[in-house]
Amino acid sequence: MSEQRMNEPDVLWLDPDTVQLRQPKTSHWEAPFLYLLFGRERALLIDTGATTDEQQFPLRATVERLIAEWLRRNPVVFVRPYPLVVAHSHAHRDHIAGDALLRDRPGTTVVGTSPAEVIGFFGFRSWPDETVAFDLGRRVVDVIGGPGHEPSAVVFFDRAxxxxxxxxxxxxxxxxxxxLAQFRSTIERLIRFRDDPTAPVRELRGAHIEMSTDPGVDYPAGTVDQPDEAELALRPRILDRVLSALDELRGTPGERVVRRRFIVVLDR
Ligand SMILES: [Zn+2]
Incomplete structure (x- = not known):
């Protein structure tokens, strides 16, 4: 197996219009998850991974291949170049480093990573309390303000x-x-969103797996080999458990609250 081959992302079609990609551990230990959502008028890529080197992580080639594959199956979409919007869950390095690989792709818009740029692009008037709709063409994604882990963080809800x-x-x-105050508000906002019957949330998919299948046991930062990883998808009720874990924090930097499926770390 060549090095390039080893570093190919793991590609999983969640449905005929939705791809989950993962940067492999052989390419970067953070191994973030990325998502590509196809609509009639444009695609949305959420995050671009942890490296700027196409040899180390062939993001551009993979995205081009997936777009070509989807367009072959959807000949009714005739706009060329097929527009791609590159947005981010948040601005930490391991989620935006690959922006450089896509910036010069024809038809591509890379959303900036400052709070002002995110607010401006999606058209938030009341950040972060408002939810704004972003239309991919017969497919609407709700963009929910999500600061607390990082100031420009958003959560995307795919109605499809x-x-x-x-x-x-x-x-x-x-x-x-x-x-902590912003993080707590974000979790409360997500709970309100989840409890709104007009937007049925089926599951949550985040950007990393660090927990093992042993409840409450995580792999330390830097781990490359994770043979007993927990599952990525979480049930919507996990949000209540996150809120209750936040309530146990007493304010000591580095403090951890351990739950079966996650660990809250006060990082300040
Ligand atoms: Zn982060």
Whole structure:
């Protein structure tokens, strides 16, 4: 197996219009998950991975291949170049490094990573309390303000699949809380969103797996071999458990609250 081959992302079609990609551990230990959502008028790529080197992680080639494959199956979509919007769960390095690989792709818009750029692009008037709709063409994604782990963080809800893409905010991993008040407000906002019957949330998919299948046991940062990883998808009720874990924090930097599926870490 060549090195390039080893570093190919793991590609999983969640449905005929939705791809989950994972940067492999052989390419970067963070092994973040990325998502590509296809609509009639444009595609949305959520996050671009941890490296700027196409040899180390062939993001551009993979995205081009997936778009070509989807367009072959959807000949009714005739706009060329097929537009691609590259947005981010948040601005940490391991989620935006690959932007450089896509910036010069024809028809591509790379959303900036500052809060002002995210607010401006999606058209938030009341950040972060408002939810704004982003239309991919017969497919609407709700964009929910999500600061707390990082100031420009957002959560995407895909109405087509019922998946809430939660980035580094809720995931089977260490939930690094940088701003406790904002993080708590974000979880409460997600709970209100989940409890709204007009937007049925089926599951949550975040950007990393750091938990093992042993309840409450995580793999330390830097781990490359994770043979007993927990599952990525979380049930919507996990949000209540995150809120109750946040309530146990007493404010000591580095403090951890351990739950079966995640660990809250006060990171300040
Ligand atoms: Zn992060």
């Amino acid at each position: 699949t019922g998946i809430l893409f939660t980035g580094d905010t809720v995931l089977p991993a260490r939930l690094y809380v940088r701003d």
